[in-house]
Amino acid sequence: MLKKGMILLTALLLCLAAMGAQAAVSYDQQTGTESFGEAEETAWNGTQDGSRGEENSNWELSLPLEAENLQEDVKAIFGADERMLVSDAERLRWPYRAVVALTTSFSNGKTYDGTTGFMIGPNYVLTCGHCIYHHDDGGWPTKVVVAPGRSGDSRPYGTTTSVWLSCMDEWYYDRDICCDLALIKTADPIGNTVGWLGYSCPEDYELEDYVRIIGYGGDTRMKVVRGYLSGTVNRDFNAILYGTQTDKELIRYKLDTLPGASGSPIIKAYDGQDGYVIGVNRGHDDSYNYAVRFTKHTVDFFRDYFGK
Numbered sequence: 001m002l003k004k005g006m007i008l009l010t011a012l013l014l015c016l017a018a019m020g021a022q023a024a025v026s027y028d029q030q031t032g033t034e035s036f037g038e039a040e041e042t043a044w045n046g047t048q049d050g051s052r053g054e055e056n057s058n059w060e061l062s063l064p065l066e067a068e069n070l071q072e073d074v075k076a077i078f079g080a081d082e083r084m085l086v087s088d089a090e091r092l093r094w095p096y097r098a099v100v101a102l103t104t105s106f107s108n109g110k111t112y113d114g115t116t117g118f119m120i121g122p123n124y125v126l127t128c129g130h131c132i133y134h135h136d137d138g139g140w141p142t143k144v145v146v147a148p149g150r151s152g153d154s155r156p157y158g159t160t161t162s163v164w165l166s167c168m169d170e171w172y173y174d175r176d177i178c179c180d181l182a183l184i185k186t187a188d189p190i191g192n193t194v195g196w197l198g199y200s201c202p203e204d205y206e207l208e209d210y211v212r213i214i215g216y217g218g219d220t221r222m223k224v225v226r227g228y229l230s231g232t233v234n235r236d237f238n239a240i241l242y243g244t245q246t247d248k249e250l251i252r253y254k255l256d257t258l259p260g261a262s263g264s265p266i267i268k269a270y271d272g273q274d275g276y277v278i279g280v281n282r283g284h285d286d287s288y289n290y291a292v293r294f295t296k297h298t299v300d301f302f303r304d305y306f307g308k
Helices: 002-020 169-174 237-242 296-303
Strands: 023-028 033-038 099-105 111-121 124-127 143-148 160-168 182-186 210-215 223-234 249-253 265-268 276-284 289-293
Touching: 023 169, 099 124, 111 276, 124 276, 143 182, 160 169, 160 296, 210 276, 249 276
Parallel strands: none
Antiparallel strands: 023 033, 023 160, 099 111, 099 143, 111 124, 124 182, 143 160, 160 182, 210 223, 210 265, 223 249, 249 289, 265 276, 276 289
């Protein structure tokens, strides 16, 4: 009887440990193999600094955006389009050059040009899960081309390609929009040149603060929009129905973006410094645009994931 109880207790502890760990799925493009595993959870202070790369710069902006022919049913633009075109000079400076354009090709012949990601290390790009693991296009892309600081045909730092991909477990299996994140490992350490962005888990009171969003959308020209967030919303329907606690949330705002801006960093300044990414723009509905909020749950995915 005692032995049976010990077995049940051990099984329960293993289940609890699995529930607490961050699971993810990865794909090695060099070998064509898929892996399933958990991130290694490590203690950290909630903030990770970035790097400016080979030279320092400031945040001076940008050019008025020319009017674009937007379809009337595009809900991601609220009123007048307030995005600004990032100037050619600014694209060569940090943090703009650490924002990358992605060109993803899938086995069904589809190619998506001009979605967004951003460097978080010398060889790593963070973006949305739906930009990388595309359920309707056969899953993992056959190729991802990464172009830092791109705008239109201008690729001032050239390009590199992906060698390894990963997405959150909840996106892979359930298309959970609160876990719509993916990680790209690049063939070249291009982040050593262009730098990378730091990140932080925002407190609730920070979710109505002033931010900037840098990315693409509607074409392949780099744009920036600045303004205030509108709080957060819980999109975990089990939590809504049963009142369970969760940290799976979306940041919401009425800052203008278009579909190609999926994967754009939501950058908030702290104490007058250059700022940290607090979420990743992922989509919209009739009322708001939304970003995946950085929490311990989401950050564990890309911070210490075993596949790196």
